[in-house]
Amino acid sequence: MIHTVRSGETLFSIAQRYNIDPNNLARINNITNPNEITVGQNLFIPLSRITSYQIKNGDTLYSIARANGILLNDLITANPQISNPNMLNVGDTINIPDVRKEIEINGYAIPSINQSILNDTLEYLTYLSPFSYQVNMDGSLSQLNDETLISSARNSGVAPIMVVTNISSEGGFDGEIAHKVFTDVTTKQSLINAIKSIVIDKNYSGVDIDFEYLLPEDRDNYTAFLRELKTELEGINKTLSVAVAPKNRDNMAGSLYQAHDYKAIGEIADRVIIMTYEWGYIYGEPQAISPYNQVDKVIAYAVTQIPSQKILMGMPNYAYDWVIPYVQGTSAKTLTNRQALRLAYENNATIMFDTLSKAPYFSYSDSDGREHVVWFDDALSIGSRLDIVTKYNLGGLSYWTINNFDSANWAIVSDTFRIKKVM
Incomplete structure (x- = not known):
């Protein structure tokens, strides 16, 4: 509530x-x-979950099911001791089943994450994905201080996933690195061998490929690489997930989108992480980071191309503070959602809620007289997007990142869903 x-x-x-x-x-x-x-x-507002109910005069299984928001058949299945559903005995206690949908949740983590935050978050995760191993031009991989994250994950029954990106040594996603991997046989094999070696040596459960800003002409090359990698991973009993840009049609223009073939990737990968955030981004104009209306369009298209149970919908775990009026070339300040709420209180701001994007925001003036607008997430915006998971019967969620702990987020997620553990 x-x-x-x-x-x-x-x-x-x-x-x-x-x-x-x-x-x-x-x-x-x-x-x-x-x-x-x-x-x-x-x-x-957390409400207590009823697990049993004592039958009162006038009750029927239908009325009990309706009062608890569950299906009549689910209630009957949970109570095999009732031989005749039309005849109830006043005073008998029946079971109220937990019918929350079970989902998988992935969390990307920067290795510098505070151990206490990591420990608090792991109970809500299916997968932990340390970010990231970066591909070099020769197909080798950068180093990553991930041992503590892997052991913490396994100790908590969470599957660690190796993340591989085409981020260059300069810090940005580089399509040319990926192009070399796709088109040079030696480089491709070097990368696949390096991935397999690390996965085995560090006891990762699977691999997540996050290749962004690929050359448009590499669309089929990327698909072929993923298919070859999938075959190699199957041979060592490891899974493959792929992170893709959020698009609402196949032919969306732009290097972020064109090489990501939803249908082909959906056929190859075990899981597809759709990065449904960054409409409002650090170098862009102020707007909701993960607007409901846009996310819904992306997922509506995605389920026509990818089996819905393979899809993990992206969830941002941060806020942005922009100076307004926005000037191109300037950047927003990144905040946690907790910091956003604190800033609103300190500036006596009234929090507004945009009904189209289903996202909260507020405005304030700083000590220099500059106007700001802050877009963030709260219980209502998070809950609204969780409805998309149910609406399209998705496999689950993926968080960027879990490096800060948002108790409101995890409270509403665990109230809405049961979290699957695969270990």
Whole structure:
């Protein structure tokens, strides 16, 4: 349940209204100081999950199922002791099944992640993906300090995934590096051998390929490389996931999109991570980072090309603060969602909610008199996008990144879904 803070309300009055411990309400919603809440802020209100029910006079299985938001057949299946569903005994206790959809969740992590944050997050993950091994021009791979992340993941029953990118030594995604891999047999084999060696030596469960800004003419070459890599990984019992740019049609222009063949990649990969974020990006004009309307369009197209259960929908775990009016060439400041809420409180800002993108934002003036706008995520925007997972029966979610812990996000995710463990 979501509660939007109104003028005059306090965290304590809201907690009292829902009969919730105020300290627990604060913890769940990223609130460090219970006195610091902001008008327009959307709070996640956790409700207790009923696992059993004592039959009362006048009850039917249909009325009980409807009251608990579950299907009648699910309720009957959970109670095999009931021989005649039309005859209930007052006072008997029946089981209320947990019908939350089970999903997989991937989390990308920069190796510098705080160990406490990592430990807090692992219980919500299926896969942990340390970012990243970078391909060199000769097909060799850069080094990555990932041993602690791998051992932490395995100790928590989370599958570690090796991430391989075409990021150059200068720091950006480089289509020319990928082109060399695709078109030079020696370079390609060197890369595949290097991947297999690390996967085996470090006991990774699989590989994630995140090749971006590829040359448009490498579309078929990329598909061929993925098919060859998949065959090699199958031989050592490892999985393959592929990260793709978010597009809502096959022929979208631009080097970010053109070489990503959704249909072909969906046939090859075990999982496809669709990076449904960065509409509002650090060097672009202010807007929602992961707007519901745009994400929905991308996923609606994706499920026509890729089996829905293979799709992990991308979720951003950050906010952006822009100076306005926006000037091309300037950059936004990256914040956590918690920092965004704190900034709103400090500047006495009213948080607004855009109904098209289903995303919160607020404006404020800094000490130099410059106007700012901040777009971020809250319980309502996150919950809205989670509905897309259910709507299209997706396999799950993928977070960029988990290097900060957003308690509100994980509370609403775990309230909505059961998280699959594959180890």
